[in-house]
Amino acid sequence: MNIIEFKDIEKEDKPIFDKAFKSQYYENAEYTFTNLYMWRVLFNIQFAFEDDVLYISSSNKSTLGAWQPIGTPEKMQESITKLLEWGEAHKGNKEFKFVTLEKKFVEELEKYPHAKFNIEADRDSFNYVYLADDLINLSGRKFHSKKNHLNAFRKDYPNAEYLPITEDIIPQCHEELNRWYEIHRKEFPNDPLLCYEQAAIHEIFDNFTDFKVKGGAIKLNDKIIAFTFGEQLNDDTAVIHVEKADPDIRGAYPAINQGFVAHEWSNMKYINREEDMGLEGLRKAKESYKPIKMIEKFNATIVH
Numbered sequence: 428m429n430i431i432e433f434k435d436i437e438k439e440d441k442p443i444f445d446k447a448f449k450s451q452y453y454e455n456a457e458y459t460f461t462n463l464y465m466w467r468v469l470f471n472i473q474f475a476f477e478d479d480v481l482y483i484s485s486s487n488k489s490t491l492g493a494w495q496p497i498g499t500p501e502k503m504q505e506s507i508t509k510l511l512e513w514g515e516a517h518k519g520n521k522e523f524k525f526v527t528l529e530k531k532f533v534e535e536l537e538k539y540p541h542a543k544f545n546i547e548a549d550r551d552s553f554n555y556v557y558l559a560d561d562l563i564n565l566s567g568r569k570f571h572s573k574k575n576h577l578n579a580f581r582k583d584y585p586n587a588e589y590l591p592i593t594e595d596i597i598p599q600c601h602e603e604l605n606r607w608y609e610i611h612r613k614e615f616p617n618d619p620l621l622c623y624e625q626a627a628i629h630e631i632f633d634n635f636t637d638f639k640v641k642g643g644a645i646k647l648n649d650k651i652i653a654f655t656f657g658e659q660l661n662d663d664t665a666v667i668h669v670e671k672a673d674p675d676i677r678g679a680y681p682a683i684n685q686g687f688v689a690h691e692w693s694n695m696k697y698i699n700r701e702e703d704m705g706l707e708g709l710r711k712a713k714e715s716y717k718p719i720k721m722i723e724k725f726n727a728t729i730v731h
Contacts, residue, residue: 431513433473433484436464438637440474447481447497454722455529456554456666456701458497459658461638465627465668469620480506484513485526491518492526503535511542511729525727527552533725543730551705554722555713556664557698562688562716565681569717573681580678584647589686592642592656597632599651600644604628607671628669631656640668643687645679652676653683657692664697684716 444460456462463472463483475482480498484491493514496506514523525536525544536544565574580587590596608625615621631638635656642656653672660666667687672679688698699722703710 429509430516431475431477431482431509433475433482433513435473436467438464438634441638443476444474444481447476450497450499452661453497453529454554454556454661454664454699455495455527455724456660456668456699456722457494457527459660459666459668461631461640461658461668462666464638465631469623469627477509478502482506482510486521489521490526491521491523493523494526495528495532500535503532504539507535507539508541522728528725528727530723530725533727536727544727545730546725546727549724549726552702552724554702554724555700555716555718556720556722557700557716558719559665559688559692559695559698561719562685562698563693565685573716576678577681577685578678580676580682583677587645587647587652587682589682589690590644590646591690592635592644592654594635596644596646596651597635599646600632600642600654601629603644603651603654603673604632604671606673610674631669641691643683643690645672645683645686647676653679655683655687657687659695660699663695664699665692665695666699666701668701670700 441460444463448458448460466472470485471487472483472485474484480496480502482496483494485494486492491514493510496503496510498506510525528536533546536546561570565577592600604625608621612618612621631640635642640656640658642654644651644654646652655667655670657665657667670680670683672683692698697719700713700716703713
């Protein structure tokens with residue numbers, strides 16, 4: 428029996444992931460190399476590439492997770508069998524699950540002949556997707572408050588300047604990143620995720636050209652007060668990986684949000700702004716931009 432052999436993700440593996448993700452139309456924001464690389468240590472993310480199929484796994488203390496295999500539809504049923512064999516061989520005392528699944532792979536599980544699955548929607552991981560034109564123009568009554576904040580920012584800070592992120596302003600982005608986390612650690616002193624995310628973003632900045640992401644920043648009085656970066660997800664969608672702004676400057680968040688899409692992604696139909704992780708404040712903020720659709724995600728366990 429040929430059991431899948433997973434290995435750690437290295438920066439040099441990016442071409443393997445990019446080619447696989449481009450082979451089909453995927454809407455899940457996790458299916459970018461940048462996302463997987465940023466979170467690889469925290470979630471023990473590994474991969475294997477066999478027979479033109481990209482396999483991804485993750486694990487924690489209680490769960491061994493197999494992600495949706497990335498490949499052509501005709502390979503999916505065989506891939507499910509391979510993942511079930513791998514899970515059985517490696518789960519030990521952990522629960523084996525299929526995780527982070529798009530709807531179309533759920534349909535593959537439902538027609539799999541050799542096992543039944545209990546499939547559950549993971550609402551906290553649903554991606555929020557917006558029309559790029561909505562985020563650029565903020566037209567109509569539903570965006571009235573956003574437009575007010577943006578107009579107030581432009582009135583209060585007329586010398587604020589949008590800049591694409593290039594090597595010469597990355598040191599200032601590092602500084603703003605550290606300031607942002609200093610503020611938030613006072614509010615959430617025991618949140619390990621904050622430290623991890625901070626280090627992960629620093630790592631992307633240190634290798635910015637390698638990841639081929641686009642970034643934007645707002646400079647005010649020779650200081651970066653907001654920054655963001657993202658990349659193209661599929662034919663018509665860009666995904667925003669990170670967005671940070673000085674919380675004490677009114678309108679800084681709407682300004683970087685609007686500026687980045689207007690300058691870098693006006694050729695895209697949709698903007699995926701990832702999930703809310705079940706955090707009430709983040710959910711409220713993401714809903715306030717009036718998503719046009721949600722990308723559902725699911726987890727599945729075997730019914731014994």
